[in-house]
Amino acid sequence: MPEKEExxxxxxxxxxxxxxxxxxxxxxxxxxIRGTVVAAKEPGLITQHVGASVVPASVIEKLAEPLKKLIPxxxxxxxxxxIDTPGHELFTNLRRRGGSVADFAILVVDINEGFQPxxxxxxxxxxxxxxxxxxxxxxxDKIPGWKPHPDTPFIISYRKxxxxxxxxxxxxxxxxxxxxxxxxxxxxDRFDRIKDFTRTVAVVPVSAKTGEGIAELLAVxxxxxxxxxxxxxxFAEGPARGVILELREQPGxxxxxxxxxxxxxxxxxxxxxxxxxxxxxxTRVRALLMPKxxxxxxxxxxxxxxxEEVYAAAGVRVVAPGIEEAVAGAPIMAARDExxxxxxxxxxxxxxxxxxxxxxxxxxxxxxDTLGSLEALVEALRRREIPIRYAxxxxxxxxxxxxxxxxxxxxxxYGVILAFNVRVxxxxExxxxxHNITIFRHNVIYRLLEEFEEWLRKLREEEKxxxxxxxxxxxxxxxxxxxxxxxxxxxxxxxEVLGGIIKPGYPLMREDGKRIGTIHQIQxxxxxxxxxxxxxxxxxxxxxxxxxxxxxxxxxxLYTDIPERHAILWLTKYKSELSDDEKMILKEIIKIxxxxxxxxxxxx
Numbered sequence: 001m002p003e004k005e006e007x008x009x010x011x012x013x014x015x016x017x018x019x020x021x022x023x024x025x026x027x028x029x030x031x032x033i034r035g036t037v038v039a040a041k042e043p044g045l046i047t048q049h050v051g052a053s054v055v056p057a058s059v060i061e062k063l064a065e066p067l068k069k070l071i072p073x074x075x076x077x078x079x080x081x082x083i084d085t086p087g088h089e090l091f092t093n094l095r096r097r098g099g100s101v102a103d104f105a106i107l108v109v110d111i112n113e114g115f116q117p118x119x120x121x122x123x124x125x126x127x128x129x130x131x132x133x134x135x136x137x138x139x140x141d142k143i144p145g146w147k148p149h150p151d152t153p154f155i156i157s158y159r160k161x162x163x164x165x166x167x168x169x170x171x172x173x174x175x176x177x178x179x180x181x182x183x184x185x186x187x188x189d190r191f192d193r194i195k196d197f198t199r200t201v202a203v204v205p206v207s208a209k210t211g212e213g214i215a216e217l218l219a220v221x222x223x224x225x226x227x228x229x230x231x232x233x234x235f236a237e238g239p240a241r242g243v244i245l246e247l248r249e250q251p252g253x254x255x256x257x258x259x260x261x262x263x264x265x266x267x268x269x270x271x272x273x274x275x276x277x278x279x280x281x282x283t284r285v286r287a288l289l290m291p292k293x294x295x296x297x298x299x300x301x302x303x304x305x306x307x308e309e310v311y312a313a314a315g316v317r318v319v320a321p322g323i324e325e326a327v328a329g330a331p332i333m334a335a336r337d338e339x340x341x342x343x344x345x346x347x348x349x350x351x352x353x354x355x356x357x358x359x360x361x362x363x364x365x366x367x368x369d370t371l372g373s374l375e376a377l378v379e380a381l382r383r384r385e386i387p388i389r390y391a392x393x394x395x396x397x398x399x400x401x402x403x404x405x406x407x408x409x410x411x412x413x414y415g416v417i418l419a420f421n422v423r424v425x426x427x428x429e430x431x432x433x434x435h436n437i438t439i440f441r442h443n444v445i446y447r448l449l450e451e452f453e454e455w456l457r458k459l460r461e462e463e464k465x466x467x468x469x470x471x472x473x474x475x476x477x478x479x480x481x482x483x484x485x486x487x488x489x490x491x492x493x494x495x496e497v498l499g500g501i502i503k504p505g506y507p508l509m510r511e512d513g514k515r516i517g518t519i520h521q522i523q524x525x526x527x528x529x530x531x532x533x534x535x536x537x538x539x540x541x542x543x544x545x546x547x548x549x550x551x552x553x554x555x556x557x558l559y560t561d562i563p564e565r566h567a568i569l570w571l572t573k574y575k576s577e578l579s580d581d582e583k584m585i586l587k588e589i590i591k592i593x594x595x596x597x598x599x600x601x602x603x604x
Contacts, residue, residue, distance in 0.1 A: 012078075012233055012262075012263075012311070012312040012313045013054060013077055013078045013079045013080055013081045013233075013313050014077060014080055014081065014103040014104055014222075014225040014226075014229055014232075014233060014313070015052075015081050015083065015094070015101060015102050015103050015104075015260065015262060015313045016080050016081065016082050016083065016102065016103065016104050016105065016106065016221065016225075017082075017083045017086075017090075017091045017094065017102040017104075017105045017106070017131075018030055018082070018083070018086040018087075018105070018106045018108060019086065019087065019091055019105055019106070019107050019108070019122040019125075019126070019133075020086070020107055020108030020109060020118065020119060020122060021108075021109070021110070021113075021115075021116035021117065021118035021119045021122075022116075022118060022444075023110075024108045024109060024110040024113070024116070024119075024138060024139075025108055025110065025138040025139060025208045025209075026086035026087065026108045027086055028208040028209060029086075029106070029108055029136060029138065029206070029208035030053075030082060030084065030086055031208075032208045032209075032211055032214055033053075033055060033082060033214065033217075033218070034053050034055075034082070049081065049290065049291070049314050049315030049316065050258050050259075050289065050290065050291065050304070050315040050316050050317045051083065051084050051085065051245050051246075051258045051260065051315040052081050052082060052083050052084055052260065052313075052314070052315030053081070053082050053084055054078075054079045054080070054081055054082075055079050055080045055082065055218060056078065056079040057075035057076075057077060057078055057079045057222070059079070060075060060079070060080070060218045060219060060222050061074075061075060063214070063215040063218060063219070064153075064215050064216075064218070064219035066153050066156060066215070067153055067155070067215060067216060067219055075222055075223075075226060076226060077222065077225065077226050077233060079222075080218070080221060080222055080225065081313045081314070081315070083102070083245075083260070083315075084315075085245075086108075090245065090246075091105070091125065091372075092125065092329070092370070092372035092373045092375065092376040093243065093244070093245055093246070093328055093329040093370050093371070093372035093373070094243055094245070094260060094372065095129070095243065095329060095371065095372045095375060096241075096243060096262070096331060097331075097351060099129050099130045099131070100129035100130070100131045101242075101243050101260055101262045102129075102131050103131075103132075103225060103229050103232055103233070104131065104132055104133065104134075104221060104224070104225050104229070105126055105131050105132070105133035105134075106133065106134060106135075106136050106217070106221065107119070107122055107123070107126070107133050107134070107135045107136070108135075108136045108138050108208075109135055109136070109137055109138065109176070109177050110138055110139050110176075111137040111138060111139055111140055111142075111143070111169075111172050111173060111176055111177060111205065112139055112142050112143070112172060112176070113176070114175070114176030114177065114180060115176070115177075115180040117446045117450070118444070118446055119180075120184070121380070121445060121446045123184050123186075124379075124380070124383070125376055125379075128376075128379055132224070132228065132229075133201065134191070134201065134202045134203070134204060134217070134220055134221060134224065135177060135181070135188065135201060135202070135203040135204065136204055136206045136208075136213075136217055137173055137176075137177050137203050137204065137205045137206065138206055138207065138208055139207060139208075139209070140154075140169060140205045140206065140207045140212060140213065141207040141209055141210050141212070143165060143168055143169055143172065144165070144168065145161075145162060145164065145165040145168070146161060146165055146169075147160065147161060147162075147165075148207070148210040148212065149210070149212060150210045150211050150212070151210070151211035151212070151214070152211075152212055152215075153212075153213065153215040153216055154204065154205050154206065154212055154213035154215075154216050155192060155216070157212045157213075158205070169205065173190065173203065173205060177203055178190075178203060181201055181203075186201045187199055187200045187201065188200060188201040188202075188203055189201075189202075189203065190202075190203055190204075190205070191203060191204045191216060191220050192216075197224055197227075197228070198228065202220050202224070204216050204217045204220055237264065237265065238263075238264045238265070239264050239265075239270070239333065239334035239335060239336060240261050240263065240264040240265055240266035240270070240272075240310075240312065240332075240333070240334040241261070241262060241263040241264055241312075241331070241332075241333055241334075242259045242260055242261040242262055242263075242266070242312075242331070242332045242333075243259065243260055243262070243329065243330070243331055243332060244257045244258070244259055244274060244326055244327070244328050244329065244330050244331075244332055245257075245258045245259065245260055245315075245328065246258050246328045246370075247323070247324065247326065247327075247328055248317075250289070250304075250317065250319060253286075253287070253319050254324065255323055255324035256289070256317050256318060256319045256323065257274075257317070257318045257320075257323050257326055257332070258315065258316075258317055258318075259315070259316055259317070259318050259332055260313070260314070260315050261310055261311075261312045261313065261314045261315075261316060262312055262313055263312050264312055264334065265309055265310070265311050265312070266285065266288065266309065266310050266316065266318075266334055267285070267288075267308065267309040267334075268285050268286075268287060268288055268306075268307075268308050268309065269284060269285060270284065270285045270334040270335075271283075271284055271334065271335045271336075271337070271338065271340075271341050272284070272285055272318070272320060272332055272333065272334055272335070273332070273333050273335055273341050273344040273345050273348060274323070274326045274330050274331065274332040274333070274348065275326065275327055275330030275331060275348045275349070275351070275352045275371070276325040276326050276327055276330070277325070277327055277393060277394055278325065279349060280344075280345035280346075280348050280349050281322050281323065281325045281326050282335075282341050282342075282345055283320040283321050283322045283323060284320060284321070285318060285319070285320050286319045286320050286321065287306050287318075287319040288306065288307050288308070288309070288310055288316050288317070288318060288319075289304035289305065289306060289307070289316065289317040289318075289319065290304060290305065290307045290310065290314075290316055290317075291303060291304055291305075292304070292305050304317060318332070327352075327370060327371055327393050328369065328370035328371070328372070329370035329371030329372035329373070329374070329375075329393075330348070330352065330371055331348055331351065333348070352371065361387060361389065361410075362387060362389060362407050362410040362411040362414050363386070363387030363388045363389035363390075363407060363414050364381065364386060364387070364388055364389065364404075364407070364414050364416050364417070364418055364452075365388075365389055365390045365391075365400050365403045365404045365407065365416070365417045365418070366378060366381070366388055366390070366391040366392075366417075366418050366420075367391075367392060367393070367394060367395070367396050367400060367417065367418070367419050367420065367422050368391075368393055368419075368420040368421065368422065369393065369420060369421040369422050370393060370421075371393055373420055373421065373445070374391060374392070374393055374420075376445060377391075377418065377420055377445055377448070377449075378391050380445060380446075380449055381418075381449070384449070384453070386414075387414060389403055389404075389406075389407045389414070390403045394422065395422045395423045395424065395425050395428075396417055396419050396422060396423070396424040396425060396428045396439060397425050397427070397428050398425070398427045398428050398431045400417055400428060401417065401428050401431040401432050401435065401437055402431070404416060404417050404432075404435075404437045405435045405437060408435075408437065412459075413456060413459065413460070415437060415438075416437065416438045416439070416440065416452065416455075417432070417437065417438075417439045417440070418440050418448055418449075418452055419439055419440065419441040419442075419448075420441075420442065420443070420445060420448055421442075421443045422441075424439055424441065438455065440452045440455070467569075468574065468577060471566045471569060471570065471574070472506055472507070472560050472561070472562050472563065472566050473500060473501045473503070473506075473560065473578075473582060474499075474500040474501075474559075474560060474562065474570070474578070474582045474583075474585040474586040474589055475497070475499070475500035475501050475502040475506065475559065475560040475585065476497070476498040476499045476500055476557065476558075476559050476560075476585045476588070477495040477496065477497050477498060477502060477508075477540075477557070477558050477559075478495060478496050478498055478555065478556070478557050478558075479493050479494070479495055479548075479552060479553070479554050479555060479556050479558070480493070480494040480495060480496055480537065480554070481554040481555050482554070483495075483539070483554075484548050484554060485539065486541075487547055487548040487549060488546065488547040488548065490517075490520055490541040490542055490543045490544075490546075491517070491541070491542045491546050491547065491548050491552070492539060492540070492541045492542075493539070493540060493542070493548060493552075493554075494537065494538070494539050495537070495538060495539075495540055495558075496536075496537050497532050497533060497534050497535065497536045497537075497538070498534065498557070499534045499581040499582070499584065499585045500533075500534060500560070500579075500581060500582045500585045501531055501532070501533050501534075501582070502519060502522065502531065502532050502540070502560060503519065503522070503530060503531045503532075504519050504520060504521055504522055504530065505518060505519065506518065506519045506560045506561075507519075507560065507561040508542065508558045508559070508560060508561060509558065509559050509560075509561040509592070510551075510552065510556065510557075510558060510559075511556075511557050511558075511559070511592065512592070512595075513592045513593060513595060513596045515544075515561050516542070516544065516546045516551050516552055516558070517542040517543055517544025517545070517546040518542065518543050518544055519540050519541070519542060519543075520540075520541040520542065520543040521540065521541045522538050522539070522540050523538060523539045523540075524536065524538045524539075534581055559585070559588065559589050559592065560589070562586070562589050562593075564593075564600055564601055567586065567589070567590060567593075567600070567601045568601055570586055571586070571601065
């Protein structure tokens with residue numbers, strides 16, 4: 001902290017989240033970053049928070065010492081506060097009006113595997129929340145021929161690699177990371193080649209396993225955060241503002257809330273206001289718990305001790321009466337007095353109500369475990385143009401199933417429930433079985449959506465297949481002279497299929513538009529077949545009041561008699577399902593039909 005700053009004021013450290021696809025190394029990277037702090041062995045600097053870890057500025061500067069020529073900087077921020085649990089499911093809870101509580105993000109991408117579904121989903125959420133990010137191109141140690149230099153800056157390790165390994169790294173970096181970022185609308189480059197960091201996303205090659213590149217990752221992150229987040233990194237003063245990360249049981253006191261404070265100061269005894277499922281919660285802080293200093297990180301999560309106050313940015317466990325009524329992802333605010341608490345409660349109520357989407361129209365029913373994940377899920381559905389009938393936080397109840405039933409009556413595609421990380425209550429399960437309501441459940445947003453979209457695709461394909469099977473396709477045949485096997489009841493003739501398709505059950509008409517009967521059977525070389533296509537010569541039996549020599553003759557051209565509704569569907573919904581010759585024959589059929597009825601298929 002700069003010495004000139006007023007006594008009692010503390011410049012807050014930027015809040016950093018780690019996102020990326022499963023198995024791309026998010027947890028390993030966080031562990032490595034935390035490990036570098038422990039390895040620095042600087043007494044008094046290793047500070048643990050609830051749900052977060054601080055990497056002090058002095059440790060970052062020490063790690064970045066070999067990079068001084070490349071990245072010259074002096075940090076004025078006290079350090080970086082890393083949210084301990086990686087993944088965008090948790091990141092979604094770090095929400096506040098107008099964006100995110102997180103100041104910066106690290107998007108972890110496996111340099112060898114490249115972008116995966118959760119990578120794209122993470123980018124969408126970062127865009128939505130307007131969070132600046134850098135990319136950690138992880139697992140450089142897996143590049144064939146790479147010789148690890150543990151805990152060395154990337155630039156130094158890179159220079160020691162054989163030329164072919166350097167070339168392979170550059171190729172994978174471009175193909176799997178930088179080019180993909182361009183595709184999603186971001187200009188990007190390797191961090192040491194960037195002149196303007198406001199326009200270009202920095203990509204830092206790292207190995208979370210060996211520690212190579214961690215120095216640059218922290219240096220670039222700290223430098224960018226300090227340079228471009230001046231307005232956000234205010235001094236911690238005034239009543240606290242924060243967000244509930246999650247609710248958990250605290251031995252001896254019941255439910256407590258793990259909170260990230262992003263602004264101000266929270267003190268024991270403060271009046272706090274937060275959001276609950278059944279309305280705002282106004283209570284008073286009974287205790288603030290933080291890990292004991294200088295403990296091993298994993299133990300620190302369990303061993304907590306009371307403190308009198310915490311300054312932003314910080315992770316803290318809050319014990320307060322009635323806090324069990326709160327919901328993860330809800331804002332939490334300190335109030336100066338009871339009057340202010342009431343005003344804050346009204347503001348929080350409106351914010352939570354705005355997230356609860358309810359309409360009388362058709363759409364899916366959405367249930368999620370927290371406000372943040374609900375918001376992310378709703379946003380993802382909107383991007384996919386999937387309507388939402390009802391969305392709320394909490395377990396799936398019988399009432400939700402009733403909503404889905406009502407939606408299904410209007411549109412069978414949307415009479416479903418999407419349940420993210422919540423339980424389905426027994427009575428809801430029973431009601432869903434009774435009304436054949438499908439409930440999709442998952443604890444990964446993109447998997448939940450993937451399963452629903454796959455179900456929707458199969459349902460639509462099946463519907464399409466059934467509808468197509470019922471439509472009469474365009475077909476044109478000629479009665480082959482000398483191949484009249486029976487003149488009537490039914491008439492049996494040999495025909496050549498000039499274009500399109502004929503099937504049993506298809507009605508036939510003459511060139512003047514007069515209906516002459518229905519195809520009963522088709523035989524090819526003495527065997528019954530279900531269809532005949534252009535170029536085939538087959539025998540057909542025609543049922544109806546038709547006689548060869550009176551109604552039809554050898555050499556006559558016949559067409560399938562397509563009803564107007566079918567013609568309209570072929571020309572609009574299913575045009576792509578017709579072959580070129582079918583399209584031509586459909587035009588001929590419409591021309592014949594319009595001679596009898598000038599308005600035939602004119603609604604197009």
